[in-house]
Amino acid sequence: MCERYGAAKTCFTYIDSGLPRISLHCRVNSEAVNAFVDPSMTLLSFLRKELKLFGVKEGCGEGECGACTIIMNGLAVNSCMVLAVEAEGAAITTVEGLSPDGGLSILQQEFMNHDALQCGFCTPGMLMSARALLNRNPDPTEAEAKEAIAGNFCRCTGYVPIIAAILSAAKLEKEARAK
Amino acid sequence: MLSRFDYVKPQTLEEALAYLAENAGTKILAGGTDLMVMLRRNAQMPEHILDIKSIPETRRLDYKPQEGLFIGASINVNEVAGAAMTREKYPALAQAANALASYQIRNRATLVGNICNASPGADLSGPLLVYDAKVHVANSQGQQTVAIHEFFTGVKKTVLQPVDIVIGVSLPDVDAADAVFLKQARIRGHDLGIVGVAARLTAAKEFRIAMSAVAPTPIRLTRMEEQLKDRPLTPELAAWAGEEAAKSIRPISDVRSSAEYRRHIAGVLVKRALSQLLAAGGI
Numbered sequence: 514m515c516e517r518y519g520a521a522k523t524c525f526t527y528i529d530s531g532l533p534r535i536s537l538h539c540r541v542n543s544e545a546v547n548a549f550v551d552p553s554m555t556l557l558s559f560l561r562k563e564l565k566l567f568g569v570k571e572g573c574g575e576g577e578c579g580a581c582t583i584i585m586n587g588l589a590v591n592s593c594m595v596l597a598v599e600a601e602g603a604a605i606t607t608v609e610g611l612s613p614d615g616g617l618s619i620l621q622q623e624f625m626n627h628d629a630l631q632c633g634f635c636t637p638g639m640l641m642s643a644r645a646l647l648n649r650n651p652d653p654t655e656a657e658a659k660e661a662i663a664g665n666f667c668r669c670t671g672y673v674p675i676i677a678a679i680l681s682a683a684k685l686e687k688e689a690r691a692k
Numbered sequence: 693m694l695s696r697f698d699y700v701k702p703q704t705l706e707e708a709l710a711y712l713a714e715n716a717g718t719k720i721l722a723g724g725t726d727l728m729v730m731l732r733r734n735a736q737m738p739e740h741i742l743d744i745k746s747i748p749e750t751r752r753l754d755y756k757p758q759e760g761l762f763i764g765a766s767i768n769v770n771e772v773a774g775a776a777m778t779r780e781k782y783p784a785l786a787q788a789a790n791a792l793a794s795y796q797i798r799n800r801a802t803l804v805g806n807i808c809n810a811s812p813g814a815d816l817s818g819p820l821l822v823y824d825a826k827v828h829v830a831n832s833q834g835q836q837t838v839a840i841h842e843f844f845t846g847v848k849k850t851v852l853q854p855v856d857i858v859i860g861v862s863l864p865d866v867d868a869a870d871a872v873f874l875k876q877a878r879i880r881g882h883d884l885g886i887v888g889v890a891a892r893l894t895a896a897k898e899f900r901i902a903m904s905a906v907a908p909t910p911i912r913l914t915r916m917e918e919q920l921k922d923r924p925l926t927p928e929l930a931a932w933a934g935e936e937a938a939k940s941i942r943p944i945s946d947v948r949s950s951a952e953y954r955r956h957i958a959g960v961l962v963k964r965a966l967s968q969l970l971a972a973g974g975i
Contacts, residue, residue: 552699664794
């Protein structure tokens with residue numbers, strides 16, 4: 514059912530509501546963003562369509578799969594479950610914000626070293642959930658790593674290499690800090 | 693993608709209540725983890741979305757001796773699970789909060805949203821029932837509290853009117869920390885419960901047992917609580933309670949489980965919960 518497009522059609526793509534736009538000021542990957550957004554736009558749509566951050570993936574769109582995971586004010590959240598206007602004043606990190614200039618972060622490198630990706634669709638969300646975990650708990654157990662990515666679905670690689678990559682990255686980051 | 697609505701974010705409770713009273717067709721947004729799914733599926737088509745996260749009253753999360761714990765409507769489930777006071781004083785609530793959905797969802801989802809959505813399987817409803825929580829409701833006429841056992845009226849139904857805002861939930865101060873929450877789900881760490889059981893032994897040695905996903909609303913097993921009263925907690929009593937609980941509920945079959953399995957696992961969980969209370973030193 515879709516009010517705008519008639520009862521028979523289901524809306525799966527973003528459609529501008531035509532209502533007055535609302536101002537939005539936030540920081541995305543450390544850069545200031547000032548925009549006017551449609552009140553019914555999700556943060557996921559905003560990041561992809563307006564900011565062209567295509568690392569943020571849309572999977573289920575209902576908070577089940579975790580492909581759209583970003584870090585908002587230090588917390589891993591599903592960006593499909595947040596309205597863009599709710600990000601007013603927020604600090605947002607997407608997968609694009611993980612890599613240092615001209616390279617990959619330790620976490621990203623460890624995903625590659627452990628072959629923790631095949632098709633790669635879930636990878637940005639996995640990386641963001643893993644990043645949020647390592648930020649709050651730099652030395653997680655295997656069980657804690659599993660719990661942290663329980664909301665991220667992978668349908669081709671399987672979770673074993675992903676968990677190995679996260680634990681390995683935790684170890685290497687610890688060593689890097691000790692230096 | 694989402695239905696056509698405008699968005700308002702009032703800074704005070706008065707503003708929000710006035711807006712709600714004047715604008716029919718308003719939905720309240722806190723965490724949005726249920727609402728956003730409804731909007732996407734066009735199952736809800738509100739004209740206005742009222743974001744309550746800026747309202748100071750809804751941001752409260754504090755514990756006061758004698759008064760107890762207050763959890764505001766904007767407090768997310770991870771904040772509830774992580775608060776030292778929840779873990780020390782209300783362990784069943786902390787365990788249930790840790791068992792709800794995935795980590796990302798818990799960062800947005802709120803305890804108050806979990807009960808306002810009034811799913812029969814709401815994970816946090818059981819602990820709130822065994823702690824005799826009160827729901828603080830405001831509208832433009834004033835404020836009142838509703839006992840949690842009077843709050844749910846049916847599947848996805850509560851006593852709330854469209855002009856009401858739930859400010860938060862309060863739990864009375866408790867002495868003993870003897871309480872446990874157990875949940876059976878298909879996937880650990882990311883699933884709705886097939887059955888949830890919360891059990892508590894009060895300082896006066898009275899039992900409180902609540903279950904979710906076994907009836908149209910979360911329920912307290914008050915009849916069984918009466919029968920358990922004044923009987924010493926033994927492994928035999930735990931086993932008896934498990935059998936009795938399985939007999940006294942009438943669950944349904946759905947996508948997650950058959951009624952038979954629900955009935956069986958409900959009995960197992962009640963027995964296990966009482967056994968854990970026994971192991972923790974209950975008498």
